[in-house]
Amino acid sequence: MxxxxxxxxxxxxxxxxxxxxxxxxxxxxxxxxxxxxxxxxxxxxxxxxxxxxxSTDEWMAALNFLVGCGQISSDVRHEFILLSDILGLSLLVDSINHPKPPSSTEGSVLGPFHTHDAPTLPNGSTMASDPAGVPLLCVCTVRDTAGRPVAGVKIDIWETDSSGHYDVQHSDREEPSERCVMVSDGEGRFWFKGIQPVSYPIPHDGPVGKLLERLGRHCWRPAHLHFMFAKDGWDNLITALYMRGDPYETSDAVFGVKQSLIVDLDKADAATAKEYDFTEGGLLLKHDFVLTTEEETVKLRDENAAKALAQLGLRMKLVDHLPVPELD
Amino acid sequence: MxxxxxxxxxxxxxxxxxxxxxxxxxxxxxxxxxxxxxxxxxxxxxxxxxxxxxSTDEWMAALNFLVGCGQISSDVRHEFILLSDILGLSLLVDSINHPKPPSSTEGSVLGPFHTHDAPTLPNGSTMASDPAGVPLLCVCTVRDTAGRPVAGVKIDIWETDSSGHYDVQHSDREEPSERCVMVSDGEGRFWFKGIQPVSYPIPHDGPVGKLLERLGRHCWRPAHLHFMFAKDGWDNLITALYMRGDPYETSDAVFGVKQSLIVDLDKADAATAKEYDFTEGGLLLKHDFVLTTEEETVKLRDENAAKALAQLGLRMKLVDHLPVPELD
Structure with missing residues (x-):
């Protein structure tokens, strides 16, 4: 042939x-x-x-490094996402794909620990099962850029336990923990009981951890809570809230922290404790998230792409919103 | 902390x-x-x-592709070498690291099928066990650039069976076949009996095969015999000899073919058949390989590196023969 x-x-x-x-x-x-x-x-x-x-040796070491990343990956571990994270690529890809107008909530890195098996819980539920965790009441809203509540948004929420591990990092995991899905109510509200986030090292027993070590970098992330917002017609928002004052606030191993995402924890007063069936004086996180529509995001992304490609001197057209050479 | x-x-x-x-x-x-x-x-x-x-989808598809490459890899399969091969990177890395003066044998790609368990056989041995293969007598010499024989060179030789599969591609492989190690004699000679090489597809049941398909590329390599020459003080030569007239001669999926490595097969005459205990009229491959010393290769590589880096406008110095920025 x-x-x-x-x-x-x-x-x-x-x-x-x-x-x-x-x-x-x-x-x-x-x-x-x-x-x-x-x-x-x-x-x-x-x-x-x-x-x-x-050199041939460096090339072979790199190829073996990549094999190692693939082989340590599993249903509950994605070493290449982690690699992308520590190389700043994940942050870059998120920034390209989810440009945010100034009035909306900024994005952050997804990380490798989101799962698809979190239970959907009614507002007010406890989503953590770690008895050693410090209880944290979260009271949030979802709004559009004009300040109007957005109802019916599916919100994935996940965090580590008090030891700094996600449920999937425990080999004896039987069911999801410290993770849930909530749905915003008619007034755009959702509220739940979690635990106070802690700083934690990203998984460093694999090739990515060894690379960080050789680079003289630490493998820590500042304490945070992950959120992912999804509703038809709205731009998918992957973000996180970071606890102010964390020692890794300005040295996140995966480049995720933004000033607008750093939050202060409060204490629940008597009225709040009563309203949410929580302990008076317990930790309280209040936050208002602002979503953008898919339409405004796509428009902004296309405009940004056209501008950036022109600045790079590339003659491109957008096909299905993705660049291809104008003359092919 | x-x-x-x-x-x-x-x-x-x-x-x-x-x-x-x-x-x-x-x-x-x-x-x-x-x-x-x-x-x-x-x-x-x-x-x-x-x-x-x-896009986020493209990024995730790429990361999953890389996981797939890692997970299909094993002791006897290296999907990332294959990926490097079909992207032209392997050829490039070999060319950078093993520059050849005009009088010496050019290199070619190693490929993913070299193993370390081939038996060392005495000159004249048969290194193939496939009864369906067409017997091929190979009579070779190893010389330096001045034409002097080089004795005691360890030569790894490997090829597919007549079905186009390396031994490691058979799941029931119990021992090495169609591969051996020989050592050049006092006059720089080595000779062995193999089988006539055939064109074959590189492994295409994995992520790399799927990529080639999406690119509209075929996955074939022209018929060849692999050789790797090693001796202290001499530049390691990884090369292959390609059979002239192969339909894939100018479209090798891994970019390995060089005109100087294309050979014609001969027929053994009566004297040759007698000398090598072979069949008169059987296929004969005669080839003289020319090695360079490690010293001359390192010198040429350093010179080429300095020239290329200067042309790229990079201000670099060579440390242990590898570039690092001059001002760091």
């Missing part, structure tokens, strides 16, 4: 001609977006090798 | 400032080479994301 005639002839490839030739053979791809992604990937990968004159 | 004071404060990271900040926190690394590698890696990775405005 001969190769199709249109395949460019590949022979005697060298340091200098391997990149255009790889891109030529990949240009057989019928999907313009994938073709563009691959051509940028190949070009950056090759440029990296040429600029660093990467 | 507070973060060390020298850690740069990280807060409110954006599309525009995430790259310098990631590089700043990675600059805590005490190893200048690793620091340089990481800074180029992070910069390329982030530039890739900015140029493509990569």
């Amino acid at each position: 001969a190769a199709p005639a249109k395949v460019p002839a590949l022979l005697d490839l060298t340091i200098d001609n391997i990149t255009p030739n790889t891109n030529r053979i990949n240009s057989q791809c019928q999907n313009p977006r994938l073709k563009y992604l691959m051509s940028r990937l190949v070009t950056h990968l090759h440029d990296f090798a040429r600029e660093t004159r990467i | 507070a973060a060390p004071a020298k850690v740069p404060a990280l807060l409110d990271l954006t599309i525009d400032n995430i790259t310098p900040n990631t590089n700043r926190i990675n600059s805590q690394c005490q190893n200048p080479r690793l620091k340089y590698l990481m800074s180029r890696l992070v910069t390329h990775l982030h530039d890739f994301a900015r140029e493509t405005r990569i």
Whole structure:
């Protein structure tokens, strides 16, 4: 079976001609977006090798590192998300995809610990089962950028236990804990009882932890609570609230902290304690989240993309809101 | 435990400032080479994301692709080498690390099928056990660039069986087959009986195969025999000989073919058949390999690196023969 005639002839490839030739053979791809992604990937990968004159040993070490990341991954662990997190890529991808107008809640990194098996709980429920955790009452609202409540938003909430581990990090996990799904009520409110978040190290027993160590970086995240908001017609908001004063507030291993997401904890007064069936003087977190519509987000993302690509000197058009070369 | 004071404060990271900040926190690394590698890696990775405005779905698909590559890898399969091969990176890394003066044998890609358990066989041995293979007598020499024989070179040789599979691709493999190690004799000679190489598809039942399919590329390699030459003081030569006229001669899925490595098969005449205890008229491959010394290779590699880095406008010095920034 001969190769199709249109395949460019590949022979005697060298340091200098391997990149255009790889891109030529990949240009057989019928999907313009994938073709563009691959051509940028190949070009950056090759440029990296040429600029660093990467040695065979370094190349092999890198490939073995990647195998290690894949092999430690499982249904409840995604070492490549963690790698993306510590390289600043996750923050960047979130920023590109979820631009926020000034009046809305900023995004933060998803991290590798979101699951799809959290129970949907009614407002007021306790979502933590760790008896050693310090109880925390969270009273929140979801609004649009005009301040109007948004009802019926599905809100994923997850945090670690008091030892700094997510439920999935315990090998004897039988059911979800310190995680739940709530739905905002008619006035955009949701409230639940969790525990006070603690700082914790990201999983560092795998390849990513070893890399951080070799880089002289710590593996800690400041105390936070994760939130993910979803409702048809609204931009999916992945964010987190960070506890002010955490020692890792300005050195988050995964670059997630934003000033607008740093919160102060309060104490529940008698009226609040009574209203929410909580302990007077117990820890209270109040927060108002602001969502943007999918329409305004897509518009802003497209505008930002067009502006950024023009600044990079790239002549691109947006197809399905994603850039492909204008002339292909 | 507070973060060390020298850690740069990280807060409110954006599309525009995430790259310098990631590089700043990675600059805590005490190893200048690793620091340089990481800074180029992070910069390329982030530039890739900015140029493509990569979507969250594409990012997640890429991370899951990488997990898949890791998880299909095993002691006898390295999907990331395969990925590096089909992206042209392996060819590039080999070219950077093993520059060849015109008089010496060029390198080719290692591929993912070299093993460390091949038996060392005396000259004249049969290294293939596939009864369906067409017998091939290989009579070779190893010389230096001045034409002098090099004795005592350890030569790894491996090829597929007649069905186009390496032994490790058979799940019932009990021992090595179609692979051996030979040692050149006092006159630089080595000879063995193998089988006629056939074209074969690289493993395409995994993520790399699916990627090739999406790119509209075939997954075939032209028929070849792998060789790896090792001796203290000599540059390690990883190469292959390709059979002229193969339908994939100019479209090798892993970019390995070089004109100087394409060979013609001969027929053994009566004298040769008698000398090597082979069948008259059987297939004969004669080839003279030329090694370079480690010293001349290192010198050439350093010169090429200095020249290439200067052309890229990078101010670098070589430490242990690897580039690091001059001013760090």
